[in-house]
Amino acid sequence: MHLGAFLYPTGYHVAGWRHPGAQADAGVNFEHYGELACRAEAAHFDLLFLADSLAIRGDDIEALERTAIRYVAQFEPLTLISGLAARTRRIGLIASASTTYNEPYHIARKFGSLDHISGGRAGWNLITSQNEYEAFNFGMRRHPSHAERYARASEFVDVVQGLWDSWEDDAFLRDKSTGLFFDRTKLHPLRHEGEHFQVRGPLNIPRSPQGAPVLVQAGASEAGRALAARSAELVFCAQNEIHEAKAFYRDMRERLAACGRRDGSLKIMVGVFPYVGRSLAEAEDKYEALQQLVHPVSGLSLLSAQLGGFDLSHVDLDGPLPEIPETEAGQSRRQLLIDMARREELSVRQLYQRIAGGRGHWQLVGTPESICDELEQWFNERASDGFNVMPPYSPAGLYDFIDMVVPELVRRGLFRDSYRGNTLRSHLGLDVPSNRFARR
């Protein structure tokens, strides 16, 4: 089983930063991240995972000023993870970077550089940017459509992977006596001429210790799955129901085979959003305590967005959900929420509390044993190869998982008790890719 630590600064829950166990300035506290990274490494996690957004998410100032989860104030991931590379020795380091608002030469070079700095522990989570506000920071009038973004991403990844093969592994001789620094027959400029990119290359950094950084993808749409099946080596996804997770896992294996790729050359990790207690009551208390910290402004903003923008600012929080008129956007999610509120007779407050936490990720409230039971079932039934741990509040929520759940996973033989290798590929059981240009 593989485990990742999803390092959202103060935690993934909308009110996580208000919890006593949260480091409120985590977003710009490097020592805090260093400590988290070292604790995750001491627990032999496969990887650290950093999400990203190239703009603050949203422009509702009432909601923004009460949140730490909308990329308001946090480190840029590549600089942060390069710093963390210098503070750790074994754990994998995955950072997200957008293909919509970057150039492939920069991305290939920076992740190649990170792989060298870290001695083979780098991974690139390819994102196409969901946040439409990013466009306005890059001189564009509108955010490209989903289809446009994936068309660009598909060519982008080809360029990046091509650049990573600019040099064969043994191209650099560095022979002081003959004066030959490299072997010219092992240099392969890319000369890519495509629809979105023209990139000559070569990349000006040697091939990286892992052959190439691990390619990660998180899109669950048809286009996202197609791209992952063709190129990705790790997929991070949101799943709540085991039968749906198994269907997704099967689908990805079939797509992988259709692309001519070997079974096992793509790993799947599901996000988990855990509340861990020594007893179930303690876990439920942790859950409830956090729910009470959701400010109505934050809760209503989240709920309103999922109800198609319906203005909830004047409703009675402890009354039932009013009639919500139909809109163009997000029909299925909207109806699901309305049905849930009616069926369970939830107040408006109770309804927004339901969605304030994992935001689509698998929420687990329980003891180390009960949580391990669930993870074990998912793992054994091939619903997932592992889990990306998204603590509701951080660092205390992550340390709960490390201190209580990980030892139980190790005891059951589901998770390692020491690192066997030094690279992210070795932790994940992924092959080192061969250079496409090298003669056999």
Add this chain to the structure above:
Amino acid sequence: MHLGAFLYPTGYHVAGWRHPGAQADAGVNFEHYGELACRAEAAHFDLLFLADSLAIRGDDIEALERTAIRYVAQFEPLTLISGLAARTRRIGLIASASTTYNEPYHIARKFGSLDHISGGRAGWNLITSQNEYEAFNFGMRRHPSHAERYARASEFVDVVQGLWDSWEDDAFLRDKSTGLFFDRTKLHPLRHEGEHFQVRGPLNIPRSPQGAPVLVQAGASEAGRALAARSAELVFCAQNEIHEAKAFYRDMRERLAACGRRDGSLKIMVGVFPYVGRSLAEAEDKYEALQQLVHPVSGLSLLSAQLGGFDLSHVDLDGPLPEIPETEAGQSRRQLLIDMARREELSVRQLYQRIAGGRGHWQLVGTPESICDELEQWFNERASDGFNVMPPYSPAGLYDFIDMVVPELVRRGLFRDSYRGNTLRSHLGLDVPSNRFARR
């Protein structure tokens, strides 16, 4: 006096990598850079300085395969310096980044992030890219002209500095009891609408510990000087003659005043290319030993480029320079070399050895005392505020300077014997800029 360590991987001399005192794989050896950074910090240097190029420089494969100085194989500077931030505590960290092939939002965010990671030690060396090959890695058919590059750079720096003021210093409340994460009155989106850039902002990271990273510039052209006078806080330049350096220093002070800026708000550092020996004979031996390592292919390639591309591949290396026909390009440099060869009766080999080292930077061959005499004179006569040390080979060349020259500078009271502050601004004696949007 201020001192910088210019960390070119194997050293700045074209044959530096072949020297026994050079770490041949330095370009991708993070532990090597970590050691250099710690040694420079132990000697209380103001800063580390990383140059950059977004493509290998040139396409003459015969010359390339014998060189380590053309950005063939080295770390990307921002990832490297972020790693070094985690390995050091006091020394300043300056990385170069091009305004021609980047977006201002990325640059503002990454350097802002570095300033937070390092606790206020970041500097951005603004470059406009001299290397025309970079264009081909970014989808362009040709490298923009000098004027085009500086027009873009000028607006670029306005956007970056505006983004750095997105938040006032005390904007983030992080008040768990009230639930207010920030004070909305201290948020200032940029809303820049210019000729080259449209950037709404705000930047999604708090204002940095130094107010803003230190802005560094190295262009000596009219456009470069104008930009530096308006925006830069540190200028790095190549000067060989004290009267020319003094004239440059005076010119920059006058330009500074004309921009309404305070005297002392811009520091000037001259590059020095030192060969240090316990005796003059030892220093000269070090110089000669390195010259002997210049391979004719490398030397002729450098010389040919400076003679307007004239093909020298069939000349007698130990004979005189043949007649060189006139060409369109680089008249003054070409004539200077021809005149020097004729006047001093240099062979072709001797001529290329002359230019194989500092490539325009001030070369000093001497004892700690004689080198300190020269640096002291330049400093006292206001030819420079300090020096960026560019070792011919690395690490041994840098350690020679640290072990022999720095103690003598300290003994003379010219250089600090301990750090007084923790930020790059404090080392350089630069003010923390106030936020342009903040009410007084």
